[in-house]
Amino acid sequence: MFKETRTFFVNNRSVFSLGMVALMISSLGDLIAGVTLGTMSGTLELLPGLMILIPPAIGMRGNIFGALGSRLGTAMHIGTFEISFRKGGILRSNMESSLLLTLAMSVLMGVLASATCLLLGLESMSVEKLIFISVLGGILAGLVLILINIIVAGIGFRRNWDIDNISAPLITAAGDIVTLPMLFLSAIIVLNSPDFTILLFSIMFILVTIVLVGMAISKGTGEMRRIFVQSAPVLTLCILLDIVAGVTIEHQLEALVALPVLLVLIPPFLEDANALGGILTSRFSSLLHMGILEPGRAPGRVAMEKFAIIYIFALWVFTLLGISSYAVGLLLGLASPPLWEMVFLSLTAGLVTVTILNIIAYYVAVMTYRFSLDPDDHSIPLTSSAIDSVGAVALMVFIVIMGLSVG
Numbered sequence: 001m002f003k004e005t006r007t008f009f010v011n012n013r014s015v016f017s018l019g020m021v022a023l024m025i026s027s028l029g030d031l032i033a034g035v036t037l038g039t040m041s042g043t044l045e046l047l048p049g050l051m052i053l054i055p056p057a058i059g060m061r062g063n064i065f066g067a068l069g070s071r072l073g074t075a076m077h078i079g080t081f082e083i084s085f086r087k088g089g090i091l092r093s094n095m096e097s098s099l100l101l102t103l104a105m106s107v108l109m110g111v112l113a114s115a116t117c118l119l120l121g122l123e124s125m126s127v128e129k130l131i132f133i134s135v136l137g138g139i140l141a142g143l144v145l146i147l148i149n150i151i152v153a154g155i156g157f158r159r160n161w162d163i164d165n166i167s168a169p170l171i172t173a174a175g176d177i178v179t180l181p182m183l184f185l186s187a188i189i190v191l192n193s194p195d196f197t198i199l200l201f202s203i204m205f206i207l208v209t210i211v212l213v214g215m216a217i218s219k220g221t222g223e224m225r226r227i228f229v230q231s232a233p234v235l236t237l238c239i240l241l242d243i244v245a246g247v248t249i250e251h252q253l254e255a256l257v258a259l260p261v262l263l264v265l266i267p268p269f270l271e272d273a274n275a276l277g278g279i280l281t282s283r284f285s286s287l288l289h290m291g292i293l294e295p296g297r298a299p300g301r302v303a304m305e306k307f308a309i310i311y312i313f314a315l316w317v318f319t320l321l322g323i324s325s326y327a328v329g330l331l332l333g334l335a336s337p338p339l340w341e342m343v344f345l346s347l348t349a350g351l352v353t354v355t356i357l358n359i360i361a362y363y364v365a366v367m368t369y370r371f372s373l374d375p376d377d378h379s380i381p382l383t384s385s386a387i388d389s390v391g392a393v394a395l396m397v398f399i400v401i402m403g404l405s406v407g
Contacts, residue, residue, distance in 0.1 A: 023275060023317050030268030031324060033058075033176035035332075047187050049124030051250050053113045053134060056242035057183055059388060060105055060138070061175035062271075063238055063381035065145040066278050067231065068098045068171075072153045091153070095146055097227035099139075100216055104228075105235050106138035107131055107209050109243075110202075116243050122250075128202035129190050135205045137183035144178045145171060171278070176271055230373055231381070238385040245388050259404060261329035261336035265321070266395065269346060272317050273353050273391045277361055277383045280310050284365040295366040307358045311351070318350030319343055337404055345402060349394040356390050357383065 071094055110131030117124035124130070152170060190198055216228055249266075283306055287293035293302050322343035329336040336342065361383045 023272070023313060024320075027268060027272055027317060027321060027324065029174065029177045030271040031264070031328060033180055033271075034264045034267040035328065036177075036180050046191060047125050047129070047133075049113060049117050049122065049130060050133070050183075050187060052116060052122070052124075052243060052246040053109065053130060054180070054183065055246040055249065055388070056109050056113070056239045057106075057134065057137065058176055058179050058271075059238060059242040059384060060102075060109065060235065061141055061145060061179045062171060062274055062278070063235060063384050064098050064101050064105070064231075065142070065149055065171050065175065066282075066384065067381060068094055068146075068149050071227075072149065091150070093224045094227070095150075097216075097224045097231075098146065099142055100212055100224075100228060101231055101235065102138050102142040103135065103205075103209050104213055104232065105239065106135040107206055108236065109138075109239050110134035112239055112243055113246075116247065120247065122247075125190075126195075128199045131202040131205060132198050133183060133186040133190060135202075136189070137179065137186040140182040140185070141175070141178045145174055148174050176267070234381050238381045241385040242388060245392060248392065259336060260334040261325055261342070262399065262404065264328050264334070265325040265342070265346065266392075268321055268325070269318075269350065269395055270388055270391045272321060273350065273357065273387045274384050276310050276313055276317070276354060277357050277387050279313070280306060280358065280361045281365060281383050284361060288365060288369045295369050299362050303362055310354055310358060314350055314354040315347070318346045321350070322346035337402075341402060341404070345395070345398050345404070349391070349398045352394045352398075353387065353391045356394075357387055360386050360390075 072091070110133070111127060113134070114124060114127035114130050116122075148171065213228070217225055284293060284303070287302065288295065294300055299307070322345065323339070325346070326336055326339045326342040328334075337345070364382050364386075
């Protein structure tokens with residue numbers, strides 16, 4: 001038993017070393033994002049409905065660009081990746097399809113957020129303002145994340161790194177850090193611009209999106225067309241799920257104000273779970289493409305080994321998250337449960353989330369593969385949105401069980 005355990009850690013030494021560093025950066029970035037959101041409450045009050053847009057906006061950046069990193073990782077594993085921006089090449093086709101998805105999904109996100117507010121009778125800004133904020137913030141964040149993906153892929157390719165273990169955590173953290181400031185920058189522009197100007201730009205965004213999508217489907221490269229057509233329906237479902245999460249957060253926000261540190265914990269908790277899900281789904285995608293992982297009805301030995309790696313990551317990440325959230329609260333003078341309760345809450349809710357995540361990630365990857373759909377384009381977005389729901393429920397359940405919801 002000891003020999004097998006030692007062999008397991010030796011064989012996966014690079015996975016742990018790269019993954020730990022990437023997850024540490026991700027956790028730090030997620031904490032920064034949580035604190036950033038907390039300092040912008042005034043803007044949220046001036047623009048009702050913006051909070052509902054935030055979860056799907058953050059989730060969409062991770063879904064689109066996390067899948068981009070996964071596809072580039074798969075291309076490296078099967079030997080088709082090259083550092084070239086030639087038309088029709090792997091890198092350029094993936095960049096173009098990711099930016100087009102960002103534009104199209106951002107327009108849709110604004111429309112769906114407005115429709116949700118209307119259906120539920122929630123106060124909201126006009127649909128053109130939601131579209132403007134969503135599209136401008138999405139494109140600005142998307143350009144930054146494209147650059148980060150290229151840098152990670154280029155360095156990983158030259159140094160022979162397995163980017164499946166680093167791209168998801170880094171993109172998750174970068175997406176959180178970049179998306180919120182870009183959204184609020186767009187919101188500030190809305191607050192300081194005439195309504196007619198915002199309306200004109202929103203109409204322009206919609207028309208440009210229609211033209212570019214039409215061109216991509218009719219004249220785009222095969223790889224670009226495939227990525228867009230396969231990804232768009234999945235990403236639409238993810239938007240709907242994340243909008244539901246946004247509405248839920250808005251309704252539950254007042255109950256958490258008594259212990260503000262719990263608000264600091266929630267964003268990094270969900271995003272660290274997403275980072276772990278990204279590592280696992282990227283790995284499953286690559287293994288399926290290489291024929292190493294058999295898409296069986298039940299997880300086999302290879303899948304179980306990957307589950308074990310994720311559990312080891314989770315023990316470290318969620319313990320650190322409980323400690324760091326408490327420390328942030330201490331530094332900012334926020335009311336908080338004792339340190340041991342924060343660690344227990346983060347760790348137990350995290351392990352429950354990871355257990356369900358392992359099952360979801362495996363079967364989503366297997367089912368998409370069996371239906372001849374690219375797991376890179378489906379596994380990460382679907383797993384990510386499912387984690388948002390499962391993680392939020394798990395965290396709230398343990399908050400109630402521990403009696404923290406009553407302060």
